[in-house]
Amino acid sequence: MVQAKKWIMTKHFDGFPKQSDFELKEEKLPEPTDGQVLLEAVFLSVDPYMRPFSKFAMKEGDVMIGTQVAKVIQSKNEAFPVGSHVVAYCGWRSHTVCDEKGLIPIIAAWPKDISLSLALGTVGMPGLTAVYGLEEILELKQGETLLVNAAAGAVGSVVGQIAKIKGCKVVGSAGSDAKVAYLKELGFDVAFNYKTVDSLEEALKTASPEGYDCFFENVGGPSSTVALQQMKDFGRIAVCGNISTYNDTAPQTGPYPQMVILMKQLKMEGFMQNRWPHKNEETLKRLMAWVKEGKVKCREHVTKGFENMPAAFMGMLQGENIGKAIIAV
Incomplete structure (x- = not known):
């Protein structure tokens, strides 16, 4: 016993x-x-x-x-x-x-x-989530601009680094100056503290005046509404999390994103990493190789x-x- x-x-x-x-x-x-x-x-x-x-x-x-x-x-x-x-x-x-x-x-x-x-x-579920969100949902291409929120977390930090490996511009938002400094260490092109900027809309426009091809969404809530408005036409959004709402005692209400999605003809899809178990072995080997090579830091x-x-x-x-x-x- x-x-x-x-x-x-x-x-x-x-x-x-x-x-x-x-x-x-x-x-x-x-x-x-x-x-x-x-x-x-x-x-x-x-x-x-x-x-x-x-x-x-x-x-x-x-x-x-x-x-x-x-x-x-x-x-x-x-x-x-x-x-x-x-x-x-x-x-x-x-x-x-x-x-x-x-x-x-x-x-x-x-x-x-x-x-x-x-x-x-990084060489487990969060890493798999990052890879599948970028490759299977967003189909991220070299030269595109990616926005990721909660960017200093277990998933977001890997998302940004893989996007840089793929030759993309990466903009990350996080909730403290220490986290922003970490994102810059990881090679994010632009990182900002969403809690201290005067305007989230202006921060996103300044970071990428031309807009965003892809958005790796971890947060949800009002900030998501602002981010969607900065997407390029035909932009793609991978919905990985909704952490801004997890502890709410009452459901959040509007504004609602349907008009922005319609007018910009956006593609928005939720996902969980367990959709692609047949790819896990190869993907974990890739993640480990990136870690060993120093391309992905943890x-x-x-x-x-x-x-x-x-x-x-x-x-x-x-x-x-x-x-x-x-x-x-």
């Missing part, structure tokens, strides 16, 4: 989550049976998607959803030997007994000098201690992180 810990959601969040909305519990896990493994979490992820999913896909008392890099410490499955590492959708658990369903082996020949935590970030906001999961989650929702928010157990 293994003594494990887990974080549950005690009640649905009323607006922004509070520490009292979570409870740390212990449980005894059975020994793995044939085909099963016992996992021990090494790194855990907190991501914006957890906020809407907690509302629509979870019941009170459920273990918080989420992904982790875990080490196999007991195994009755030859495909996952003791000592190997996997990416697992186990939620906020310190240990898990499970079968191989949903377990993803760490890519072969993972470099020893690169932290396995990147399998939750920054992580690391919180130490499984007991600090709620604090890390709430901090991420408040925009405290630059790059990927990670919990190191």
Whole structure:
């Protein structure tokens, strides 16, 4: 028997989550049976998607959803030997007994000098999201101008760097001067703090007077309405997130974008990275190659201690992180 810990959601969040909305519990896990493994979490992820999913896909008392890099410490499955590492959708658990369903082996020949935590970030789901948004949805072409908001986050920071690799002009917005400085380090052509500019419209016009071919949308809300007005005719928008609305207690109302979409003949499509699982292996290899070559740089906001999961989650929702928010157990 293994003594494990887990974080549950005690009640649905009323607006922004509070520490009292979570409870740390212990449980005894059975020994793995044939085909099963016992996992021990090494790194855990907190991501914006957890906020809407907690509302629509979870019941009170459920273990918080989420992904982790875990080490196999007991195994009755030859495909996952003791000592190997996997990416697992186990939620906020310190240990898990499970079968191989949903377990993803760490890519072969993972470099020893690169932290396995990147399998939750640049060389994981956020990196895949960046690639598929740019290539499958936007079909970004060399010489085009791309706008990305929440640009210093786990996805946005990778989006901008890949767009530069593809020979594009990249404009990024973020919520602090430190984040803007980081975007400039990454090679963004223009970066600005949307909280301090006098006018978002003027900031976007100054950054790219000719407008934008593509928009990688992570934020939603009123700022999205302003951005759409700066799109070129026949522009393309990939809707990845809507973080400005996740903690609202009441739905936002207008203005509505349909007229701008119509008059500019824009193409706007929502997506999630799990639409292209058949491409993941090749895409992860490309991402790792870019990291090793120094073409894609990674920054992580690391919180130490499984007991600090709620604090890390709430901090991420408040925009405290630059790059990927990670919990190191």
